[in-house]
Every structure is written in structure tokens, then in C-alpha cells.
Amino acid sequence: MxxxxxxxxxxxxxxxxxxGFDAAGIAPVSVPEHExxxxxxxxxxxxxxxxxxxxxxxxxxxxxxxxxxxxxxxxVLRSYRVDPGRSGLARFVSSYAQGVDYHDVLLERLHDLEAxxxxxxxxxxxxxxxxxxxxxxxxxxxxxxxxxxxNNTLLLxxxxxxxxxxxxxxxxxxxxxxxxxxxxxxxxxxxxPACPTGAFVRPGVLDARRCISYLTIEHRGPIPRALxxxxxxxxxxxxxxxxxxPFEIGASDAGDPAFEGSEALLEVxxxxxxxxxxxxxxxxxxxxxxxxxxxxxxxxxxLIVAANGEHxxxxxxxxxxxxxxxxxxxxxxxxMLATLGxxxxxxxxxxxxxxxxEEWVVAGMDEDLGRLGVR
Numbered sequence: 001m002x003x004x005x006x007x008x009x010x011x012x013x014x015x016x017x018x019x020g021f022d023a024a025g026i027a028p029v030s031v032p033e034h035e036x037x038x039x040x041x042x043x044x045x046x047x048x049x050x051x052x053x054x055x056x057x058x059x060x061x062x063x064x065x066x067x068x069x070x071x072x073x074x075x076v077l078r079s080y081r082v083d084p085g086r087s088g089l090a091r092f093v094s095s096y097a098q099g100v101d102y103h104d105v106l107l108e109r110l111h112d113l114e115a116x117x118x119x120x121x122x123x124x125x126x127x128x129x130x131x132x133x134x135x136x137x138x139x140x141x142x143x144x145x146x147x148x149x150x151n152n153t154l155l156l157x158x159x160x161x162x163x164x165x166x167x168x169x170x171x172x173x174x175x176x177x178x179x180x181x182x183x184x185x186x187x188x189x190x191x192x193p194a195c196p197t198g199a200f201v202r203p204g205v206l207d208a209r210r211c212i213s214y215l216t217i218e219h220r221g222p223i224p225r226a227l228x229x230x231x232x233x234x235x236x237x238x239x240x241x242x243x244x245x246p247f248e249i250g251a252s253d254a255g256d257p258a259f260e261g262s263e264a265l266l267e268v269x270x271x272x273x274x275x276x277x278x279x280x281x282x283x284x285x286x287x288x289x290x291x292x293x294x295x296x297x298x299x300x301x302x303l304i305v306a307a308n309g310e311h312x313x314x315x316x317x318x319x320x321x322x323x324x325x326x327x328x329x330x331x332x333x334x335x336m337l338a339t340l341g342x343x344x345x346x347x348x349x350x351x352x353x354x355x356x357x358e359e360w361v362v363a364g365m366d367e368d369l370g371r372l373g374v375r
Contacts, residue, residue: 007120009175012074019113020256021076021167022160025144025178029063029070029170034139041205048208050218056134063135063170069125072175074113075137075144077157078106079164080259089273090265092305094213094237095163097289099259104287106130106167113169125172130165137166145178151203152191152241158183161248191241196230200241212238216301217292222328222360225335228304235270235301236290265290273302274317296326303332307339315342322352331361338368346372 009026016024038057047053059066063073080096090098110128118124129135138155142148146166147157154162158181185203192200199210208214212234215223223231242248268284276284281295290298299321306314314336321333330352337345346369353365 005121006173006175007117009178012117012173012175013178015116016074016076016113019076019116020109021078022164023077023146023157025075025141025146026175027073027075027140027144028177029067029073030061031136031139031143032061034136035061038136044201044207046201046205046207046209048214048218049220050208050214059134060136066134067125067127067170069172070170071172072170072177073140073144074169074171074175075141075146076106076110076113076167076169077141077146077160077164078109078167078256079160080256081163088265089235089268089270092233092235092270093265093290094234094239096165096259097237098265099288101287101289101291102165102259103130103132105256105258106165107132110167110169117171117173121173127170128167129170130167135168135170137168140168141166143177143180145181147181148183149204150191150245150247151185151189152200152245153204153206154242156183156185156245156247158247162242162245163248188246190244190246194240194244196232196240197227212240216297220293220297222331222364223300223304225364228335228339229308231304231308233305233309235305236293236298270302270306270311271314271317274299274306274314274321296328299326300328300332303329303336307336310340312340312342315340315345319345319348322348323355327356327358327361330356330358331364334361334365334368338371341372343372346374350374 013024038060041047042054063070096102107128107130110130114126114128131137138149141155147155150156150162156162157164189203192203197210197212199207201207210227212231215227215231216234216236276295278295285291303318306318318333318336321329324330334349334352337349349365349369353362353369356362356365
């Protein structure tokens with residue numbers, strides 16, 4: 001570092017805020033205290049089908065394992081707010097996902113920050129992450145003084161609550177970490193009973209396999225039938241363990257225009273969503289968070305929402321999906337029609353069952369025909 005002029009940490013944080021972030025902090029690149037809890041969580045299978053979380057554990061707890069030059073991490077935070085007057089598909093979507101893809105917005109701003117820092121130091125080494133690599137964003141944010149981990153496993157900031165996105169800029173700047181914030185949920189356990197699927201093993205520990213957000217976004221196969229009724233009207237994500245949090249009541253209302261409601265959501269109804277083919281789905285949702293589960297996953301979720309909310313206008317589309325190329329959709333369509341008690345759909349389900357070559361789909365259709373009175 002001889003001859004290299006290092007920026008003042010306070011100046012770095014000012015520049016982060018000027019790049020479009022609400023708050024910023026500096027964290028060490030190694031958080032070894034989180035390795036044992038992470039490995040225990042993974043060993044218990046609480047990560048569900050997110051196998052990518054089992055890889056690169058050593059990098060997650062010490063970024064120097066991948067970036068030998070890393071000396072500090074600049075952690076940034078940007079708030080989003082929910083629109084209380086949501087319409088269209090937006091009323092079934094978690095508040096964070098109602099605008100454009102946050103990865104794109106935050107990465108662009110992190111690159112802007114990178115450029116500003118590099119203007120002063122041409123030799124700067126850095127790498128930006130926004131939920132796109134083996135980085136423990138929440139743990140780094142906590143170490144950077146941006147809040148504390150709540151009982152709902154989310155990071156809580158005293159002014160911004162938990163409705164915000166995090167980004168990380170790994171650098172070779174040997175910056176002093178910002179002081180950690182003291183805070184806790186105290187005796188509050190409001191988030192635990194608020195989860196309708198019972199995803200919390202205990203305060204601060206989440207079993208993703210029962211989490212509505214995981215099931216609607218990351219889970220790739222059929223959602224367990226026993227969990228479907230408890231999922232309510234959530235098409236993508238879930239806000240329940242946040243909306244019940246007392247820290248959300250007094251949180252700042254400041255949002256970001258970049259995350260305001262997307263026309264892709266406002267212009268589509270649940271029944272029209274169920275009519276989209278792959279090309280139409282891509283054209284409408286490719287640049288939004290709802291692209292993540294792809295057509296198969298989002299239409300699977302829509303069928304569950306339609307059943308739980310008694311959206312009978314979706315019945316014709318569900319009947320058509322009994323013949324879809326995706327077995328997940330054929331099974332979910334059968335379940336939806338049986339859950340709504342659509343007796344007129346019995347011949348269509350029986351015909352689909354006769355053509356079905358997936359044993360698990362056949363088993364589901366047999367169960368559904370039994371519910372509709374066909375033995």
C-alpha cells in the first residue's frame with residue numbers, strides 16, 4: 001500500500017449515499033462466527049432445494065478465499081415501500097417484487113460507486129454483489145452496523161425496518177469497520193405465529209421448506225399439497241413476517257421510484273396469467289423479479305392462489321392446463337379444480353389422467369377425482 005492514498009471511511013460512506021443508497025457501512029471480509037450456525041442450518045436441511053447454498057461455504061465466511069486481495073466490504077442499503085392500493089397481479093405479490101428487478105438497479109449503483117472510488121485510486125480492486133454470489137449479505141450488513149438480525153431472520157434497521165435491499169462492494173481498501181449497532185427484538189415473537197405454514201423452527205431459525213417465499217420462488221417441483229391451503233393468496237413471495245413487526249410501524253416511508261409498481265403486474269389478471277405460453281411469459285416478465293420461478297413455477301402458484309381465493313374465473317384456463325407440457329401444471333390444475341369443487345371438470349380430469357405418464361401426477365389426479373366423487 002506504499003504510496004497509495006486511502007480514502008477516509010466517512011468519505012466512502014458519503015459517496016455510497018450519493019450513489020443512491022439510504023445507508024452504508026463497512027464490514028470486515030471475514031465473519032468466522034457465522035460458519036458454525038450456517039453449517040448447522042444446512043445440515044438440518046433447512047435450505048430445501050437451494051443446493052447452491054451448500055457450495056462455497058468457506059467463501060461465504062471469508063471472502064479472501066475467493067478474492068485474495070479483499071480487505072473490506074462496503075455494504076449498502078436501499079429501501080422500498082409497499083403500495084397500499086395495489087391492483088392486478090400486484091395484490092398477490094410481495095412488496096419487494098412489484099417493480100423492476102432490484103439486482104439490476106443496485107448493481108448499476110454499486111458500479112457507479114466503484115467508478116467514483118476508482119477515479120481517486122486507479123489501482124482499486126473490487127467486486128460487486130447483489131444477491132448473486134456466495135456472500136452472507138445480512139451477516140456482513142450486521143457487522144457493518146446496518147442493523148441486527150431479527151426473530152424473522154431478516155435484518156432490522158432502526159429507521160428503515162426490514163423493507164430494503166442489500167448490496168456489497170468487496171474492495172482491497174483496508175478500511176476500519178463501522179461500529180455494530182446494538183438492538184434486538186426483545187420479548188417480541190409476533191412474527192412466529194404470523195407464519196401460516198409454520199416455517200420458523202424457533203426465533204431466528206427458518207426452515208425454507210415451509211416458507212411461502214421459498215415455495216413460490218425457489219422451489220422447482222410440486223408444492224406439498226398439505227401446505228397449499230395455508231399459502232393463501234401469495235403468488236410470489238410473502239410479507240406476513242414483516243407486516244406484523246413493530247419496527248415496520250415506525251419505519252421510514254421513503255421509497256425508491258425504481259421499485260414502484262411494474263406495468264407487467266398491473267395489466268395482467270390471474271386468469272390471463274394462466275393463459276400465457278412460454279414466449280408471452282418471457283416477453284412480459286423477463287426484466288422483473290417474477291421471472292425467477294419461470295412460467296412453470298409462477299403458473300403453479302397462480303393455480304394455488306385461484307383455489308384458495310375461489311377465483312372461479314380461472315376454471316377454463318385450469319381445464320386447458322390439464323394438457324400442458326409441464327407435469328407440475330397438470331397436477332396443480334387438477335388440484336385446483338377439485339379444491340373448488342368443479343364437478344363439471346371431472347371428465348376433463350379423467351381424460352387427462354388416462355393420458356398421464358407421470359406416476360405422481362396420476363396419484364394426484366386419482367385423489368382429486370375421489371374428492372369430486374369419482375371412484
